[in-house]
Amino acid sequence: MKFERKVNYYETDKMGIVHHSNYIRYAEEARIEFFNYIGIPYKSIEEKNILSPVLGVKCNYKHSAKFDDILEIDVRIKDWNGVRITIEYIIENKETKKIIAEMETSHCFTDMNLKPLNLRKKYEELYNVFMKNMQN
Amino acid sequence: MKFERKVNYYETDKMGIVHHSNYIRYAEEARIEFFNYIGIPYKSIEEKNILSPVLGVKCNYKHSAKFDDILEIDVRIKDWNGVRITIEYIIENKETKKIIAEMETSHCFTDMNLKPLNLRKKYEELYNVFMKNMQN
Amino acid sequence: MKFERKVNYYETDKMGIVHHSNYIRYAEEARIEFFNYIGIPYKSIEEKNILSPVLGVKCNYKHSAKFDDILEIDVRIKDWNGVRITIEYIIENKETKKIIAEMETSHCFTDMNLKPLNLRKKYEELYNVFMKNMQN
Amino acid sequence: MKFERKVNYYETDKMGIVHHSNYIRYAEEARIEFFNYIGIPYKSIEEKNILSPVLGVKCNYKHSAKFDDILEIDVRIKDWNGVRITIEYIIENKETKKIIAEMETSHCFTDMNLKPLNLRKKYEELYNVFMKNMQN
Numbered sequence: 001m002k003f004e005r006k007v008n009y010y011e012t013d014k015m016g017i018v019h020h021s022n023y024i025r026y027a028e029e030a031r032i033e034f035f036n037y038i039g040i041p042y043k044s045i046e047e048k049n050i051l052s053p054v055l056g057v058k059c060n061y062k063h064s065a066k067f068d069d070i071l072e073i074d075v076r077i078k079d080w081n082g083v084r085i086t087i088e089y090i091i092e093n094k095e096t097k098k099i100i101a102e103m104e105t106s107h108c109f110t111d112m113n114l115k116p117l118n119l120r121k122k123y124e125e126l127y128n129v130f131m132k133n134m135q136n
Numbered sequence: 137m138k139f140e141r142k143v144n145y146y147e148t149d150k151m152g153i154v155h156h157s158n159y160i161r162y163a164e165e166a167r168i169e170f171f172n173y174i175g176i177p178y179k180s181i182e183e184k185n186i187l188s189p190v191l192g193v194k195c196n197y198k199h200s201a202k203f204d205d206i207l208e209i210d211v212r213i214k215d216w217n218g219v220r221i222t223i224e225y226i227i228e229n230k231e232t233k234k235i236i237a238e239m240e241t242s243h244c245f246t247d248m249n250l251k252p253l254n255l256r257k258k259y260e261e262l263y264n265v266f267m268k269n270m271q272n
Numbered sequence: 273m274k275f276e277r278k279v280n281y282y283e284t285d286k287m288g289i290v291h292h293s294n295y296i297r298y299a300e301e302a303r304i305e306f307f308n309y310i311g312i313p314y315k316s317i318e319e320k321n322i323l324s325p326v327l328g329v330k331c332n333y334k335h336s337a338k339f340d341d342i343l344e345i346d347v348r349i350k351d352w353n354g355v356r357i358t359i360e361y362i363i364e365n366k367e368t369k370k371i372i373a374e375m376e377t378s379h380c381f382t383d384m385n386l387k388p389l390n391l392r393k394k395y396e397e398l399y400n401v402f403m404k405n406m407q408n
Numbered sequence: 409m410k411f412e413r414k415v416n417y418y419e420t421d422k423m424g425i426v427h428h429s430n431y432i433r434y435a436e437e438a439r440i441e442f443f444n445y446i447g448i449p450y451k452s453i454e455e456k457n458i459l460s461p462v463l464g465v466k467c468n469y470k471h472s473a474k475f476d477d478i479l480e481i482d483v484r485i486k487d488w489n490g491v492r493i494t495i496e497y498i499i500e501n502k503e504t505k506k507i508i509a510e511m512e513t514s515h516c517f518t519d520m521n522l523k524p525l526n527l528r529k530k531y532e533e534l535y536n537v538f539m540k541n542m543q544n
Binding site: 151153156157158160161164187189190191192193194195196197200250 | 287289292293294296297300323325326327328329330331332333336386
């Protein structure tokens, strides 16, 4: 799925470019839209009293982005085993097609006390949706 | 009470100065330290299942601040009636003594469902601490 | 002009609602879209080596907003005299129509060294666009 | 070097824990203090018209942190070859000694147009300070 996002003024820093921490936030936005897209909105997950904390983040910055640039974020599931899901993001400048950043985040699913859940066992429906949408 | 705070790199924007939204965050930090100082840490308030949402913010920006500047924030209670508390902040550059911003925030106290509480009636002890620390 | 904006997960705080500092950022986004709308994109202003720092912010919070809420922000020029522009924002929950916040920001225009400019004298074209778009 | 940092209220999200994007900002704060500590403040680098953009970030989240927790961040240079510097961070909860996150950031040095510089060739003094402070 492709998610489009304009760079906000307040996301720039004194170098005149997007502060690198914001890409983690862009990835979250893209991931949430991706979850909507595959039919399991984040909110519907949280309504089942499931949280989805982040286990890890990797980001390689290739080119800088500037205020008002339109970014196009390609999101897909890289890996999923019922316990841990890894999501990949390629962030491009929509106009120049330059790759701005390549990212990966991994997540687990937990109950409201942050105790890990195995979705394959406890929420097979969710498990199947992620499995069906994993890239080949 | 005076609260000291160095400006972070990620708080600047492409103008090369602190983005104006961050002053609202500096005020929150200063307010929380002020609550510690007068003996009712925020955490102890939340442990009583009391929240303190913000009702209003006013900020006048006088001079810009830059990366690595040390800000000195003078915090005091301007007004308090058991329901609504108004807190004043004067933010100075510690070195140049220039006033960077003058701010005011007002808050109420609520239960966990964000229903307003009258502290004078329900938590007289808290009421009294704020009253005692209100400026003359 | 009305600007629409979905609440991001990372904009919530431990109260489960949008952290109040983010409304200042939403207003900036709305203002920038408004400037696009009236034909003088922020970027085109900065390309003239004009900056537009914030002089003041006022915000009254009426109701809280939550993750995934869609906010509708009504933006208009409240006052403009060639030196200082005051912009008004009414932020509503698009679905419930509840007013979330009422805001006002004021700004001046400066050169790259943050020295104030009188647009009526130096950039009459910009002056006129703002004047034409001021509410009656 | 160890850098201490209290968690701010506005850094939490609706899960009640620090939003994962903030660790990238904590690492920046720690890195800047580390640069002060080894005698080459960021500001002095920027005054030489050298910028230091981030090339990559890796973060593994081990435990969550909460509002008001005191974090202790151990910073050190992992690798440095005159062109690319890799910095390691271990973030602990100061009280419980639990490891909260393990991070790594890598950076290059550039001129004001973001063109890469080889510090070994052009700024030997800076090169040597980093080399001297690299862990064995």
